[in-house]
Amino acid sequence: MPHIDVGNDAPGIIGLMRFRPETADPLNDLADALLRAPGPLSRGERELIASYVSHGNGCAFCTGGHSEVAARELEGGMPAVRRVLDDHDFSGFPEKIGALLTIAGLVRRGGKEVTEESVAAARKAGATDVEIHDTVLIAAAFCMYNRYVDGLAAPLSTDPSSFGQMADHVVAHGYAKGPGARRA
Template identity: 75%
Template structure:
C-alpha cells in the first residue's frame, strides 16, 4: 500500500510525477539528458545501466521499466537483458559495457566503492572519461529514482504489458512527454 495518496492511479514514478509536476520536470529533464541525449553509449546501453542499478536496488518498477526500454533498443531483446539482470550473464556484452556495469554497481553500493582500479579497468576496456562520468551519474541518479519510488511505496502496474507500452512511448517521444 502506498505511503501517501498521490491522487491518481498511475504506477511507480509516473504517479509521483503527476502528484508533483514541479519536481517531475527536473527529474524528467535529468533522465532525458542521461538516457536519450547524444552519446557514444547507445540509448539501449544507458537504459541497461539504469535497469542494472535498479535491479541491484531491488526496485521492481524501475527495473522492469528500464529493462523493457533497454530490450527494445538492444540486440537480443528482453531475453538478453534478463540474462544480464537476473543471472549476471554478461557474455553477450562488450568488454566496455561489462566494465561500465561494474562501475555502476560500485556506485550503487556507495560512491566511494569506485576505485582507481575499476576506472582503469573501464578505460582498458575502451571506455572514455565521458562514458565513465555518465555511467557514474546514471548510477547515482537511479539510486535516487529507486529510493523515490520505493520510499513512497508506489504501486506496480496492474497490467505487466504496460512496461512495454510505456517503453515504446518513451522511445518515440522522450521522458515526460
C-alpha cells in the same frame, strides 16, 4: 500500500510526478539528458545501466520499465537484458559495457566503492572518461529515482503489458513527453 495518498492511480514514478508536477519536468529532463540525448554510449546501453542499478536496488517499477526500454534498444532484446540482470552475465556485450556495468554496481553500493582498479579496468576495456562519467552519473541518479519510488511505496501496475506500453512511448518520445510530464 503506498505511504501517502497521491490522488491518482498511476503506477510508480508516474503517480508521484502527477502528485507533484512541479518536480516532474526536472526529473524527466534529467532522465532524457542521461538516457536519450546524444552521447558516446547508445541509448540501449544507458537504459541497461539504469535497469541494472534499479534491479540491484530492488526497485521493481524502475527495473521493469527500463528493462523494457533497453530490450527495445539493444540487439538481443529482453534475453540479453535478463542475462545481465539475473545472472550478471555480460557476455554478448562488448567488454567495455561489462566494465561499465561493474562500475555502476559499485556506485549503487556507494560512491566510494568505485576504485582506481575498476576505472583502470574500464579504460583498459576501451571506456573513455566521458563514458565512465556518464555511467557513474546514471547509476547515481537511478539510486535517487529508485529511492523516490520505493521510499513512498509507489504501487506497481496490475496490467502486465504496462511496462511495454511505457517503453514504446519512451522509445518514440522520450521521458519529457511521458505520462508523468506536465508538458506531455
